[in-house]
């Protein structure tokens with residue numbers, strides 16, 4: 001069943017055979033043959049973005065909200081370099097995407113040809129893998145392999161660079177099942193002895209905690225199901241990183257909330273005081289560990305991770321289990337049940353008394369105001385008015401608003417929360433929301449944004465309007481680079497060097513200029529009505545919510561400190577709390 | 587706390603040999619990395635070392651299986667035990683990497699390096715350099731009335747030692763291949 005066709009046609013055929021129906025991209029000279037093939041068919045829908053960075057973030061949003069790989073098509077040179085931030089973002093957050101770039105014809109490579117860039121060289125450190133395809137006979141196989149690599153093991157971005165002459169040349173199309181299998185076949189099943197040891201620890205633990213992360217989301221919805229059963233039948237408390245929110249429901253009875261630098265007091269103290277920490281698909285990021293030497297000093301640590309390099313990278317663990325979260329948890333659950341589902345119920349009950357004491361601190365408390373909208377209040381109202389929506393998806397930009405969104409919005413399902421965690425890319429959220437809405441046309445997609453982040457990819461308003469994507473841009477406008485300002489307050493003597501959002505646009509007029517709806521609001525009394533107006537409007541909305549300008553995001557573990565050294569909300573000391581050794585960790 | 591004990595040997599099958607991670611002494615390890623010989627694979631390995639701040643003391647590479655397009659990269663690196671473990675894990679997850687062997691811990695191995703030395707001089711120095719070359723089993727591969735080029739194969743330490751001796755006798759230039767290494771025995 002081999003077939004002869006041009007390279008450009010192979011690209012489209014390979015995408016179809018991989019089950020792709022959506023591509024985010026931007027054309028240019030070096031990909032015109034592929035764009036021509038896209039024009040000639042109807043199975044794959046192409047979404048024209050307004051900047052290649054937007055295409056990659058849109059593909060990330062698409063991927064994170066569906067579990068399927070996102071696909072991007074951009075041209076050579078500037079098209080490829082514009083994609084670099086998105087690639088790095090996807091690498092850091094383990095998001096499966098396949099990026100196809102055009103390249104100058106093979107005979108021009110190395111001559112500084114027009115729009116030539118060493119794309120595989122530039123993107124080597126920011127992709128999981130990449131290839132330059134010089135022979136049309138290799139092209140379709142490489143594309144199939146790209147999907148294999150992007151989605152197997154620890155997911156990530158894969159790039160295939162395709163010179164223009166290869167797109168024009170004729171070659172043999174290789175269907176997915178005939179493509180050469182790669183040596184790359186990561187192990188998914190955990191070692192049975194290690195799983196047995198985990199079950200023994202679970203049976204003996206007196207102060208256990210599940211610390212879960214993005215790996216649970218990566219593993220798929222079944223992994224979340226298994227996790228929920230494990231947590232609920234064991235009665236163990238559970239916390240999650242920013243990247244893992246929704247794997248265990250926020251309304252579940254064992255949920256402690258997010259942990260880490262801006263995580264909840266009870267979650268962090270439970271991590272600090274536990275005797276058994278079960279890390280499920282999280283990577284001991286420095287936003288989690290704080291001072292490594294003081295991180296959960298008295299616990300035995302188990303780490304389930306599909307990537308051996310995540311294990312013992314930052315924190316030395318006692319029991320490493322290399323494998324897929326879903327598979328390992330399922331095996332452990334079966335074994336634990338077959339041995340009678342034992343736990344030290346008495347000790348665990350005491351542990352819960354302790355945790356409930358910590359909960360009384362009410363670490364998310366904030367002072368209400370009748371005059372100005374507090375950002376936390378805006379999110380509390382957004383939550384109240386949208387939490388019952390059956391298909392609510394939340395994206396964020398990066399900054400204080402992102403942390404408040406993680407604290408004040410509840411996620412009861414996986415794949416409903418899209419945020420840039422590892423790279424912390426301002427400008428991620430808006431294009432990501434577009435990708436989510438494309439994947440879920442009838443869903444409610446809200447991007448919780450700061451005004452500064454949002455401006456970084458605001459050109460995507462054109463995309464939202466063109467494709468009638470009713471994304472809601474919920475901007476908490478403090479007219480500050482709020483997170484930076486907060487650090488300057490805590491760390492640099494309140495010298496607010498360049499952390500102001502000056503010369504902001506009139507967001508309502510901006511929305512109207514693009515043919516969308518704008519809503520501006522500053523009075524707390526009008527908040528609910530304004531949110532309802534946003535929700536009821538059938539189309540993209542920019543919601544400009546003017547909020548308190550100098551609000552700080554608490555709780556907060558000053559960088560370089562241990563978990564039990566948290567700063568709590570209003571009235572907490574804010575001067576000189578971070579030592580110089582911590583300052584470098586910002 | 588004492589209640590929580592992990593059975594000995596549990597992590598035997600895991601990707602790790604768990605040695606004391608807090609031992610901060612630097613060790614020298616020779617790693618043999620078997621890779622698909624695809625374009626850019628060397629850049630990928632070198633980029634990993636530079637990007638993550640690991641050391642490369644020596645690196646050699648060549649295709650060792652022409653039909654299978656498999657190459658072998660031999661890297662000599664230094665680091666604390668936990669850094670060495672990270673290096674191996676990071677190498678292991680590169681897509682074109684088939685295997686990472688730590689020859690330093692996987693039993694006995696042989697390491698060899700080839701070096702060329704240009705030594706110029708006359709009179710006693712010239713005679714002395716030739717005499718030492720014989721002791722070190724170095725071959726003369728080029729000779730003029732005022733110079734020799736010696737070729738020598740040996741461990742890096744032997745090559746260092748010979749170079750030290752040649753320096754006062756007129757060593758003008760030197761080229762080394764870097765280490766090639768194999769484990770001893772049947773496999």
Ligand SMILES: Cc1cc2nc3c(=O)[nH]c(=O)nc-3n(C[C@H](O)[C@H](O)[C@H](O)COP(=O)(O)OP(=O)(O)OC[C@H]3O[C@@H](n4cnc5c(N)ncnc54)[C@H](O)[C@@H]3O)c2cc1C
Pocket residue numbers: 092093094153154155212213214215216218219240241242243244258259260261262263280281282283284285287288304305306307310323324325326398399402403420421422423424425483
């Ligand atoms: C301003 C700002 C503040 C932040 N503050 C916080 C904070 O307070 N708290 C917080 O939690 N984060 C915070 N973050 C995010 C933080 O930087 C990290 O991105 C995040 O903590 C990492 O999450 P994770 O450990 O779940 O790892 P991820 O990056 O999601 O990595 C997933 C891990 O799971 C593994 N994995 C992937 N797939 C599988 C599978 N199928 N099976 C098994 N394992 C798998 C991977 O190998 C990897 O080790 C902040 C980010 C920003 C921008």
Ligand SMILES: Cc1ncc(C[n+]2csc(CCOP(=O)(O)OP(=O)(O)O)c2C)c(N)n1
Pocket residue numbers: 397398399400401402423424425426427449450451452453454476478480481482483484
């Ligand atoms: C591309 C990029 N540049 C710079 C930063 C550093 N940074 C982190 S948060 C932040 C301020 C974000 O301001 P805004 O979007 O208004 O959100 P707020 O913190 O005010 O909620 C900056 C500049 C970043 N994360 N990403």
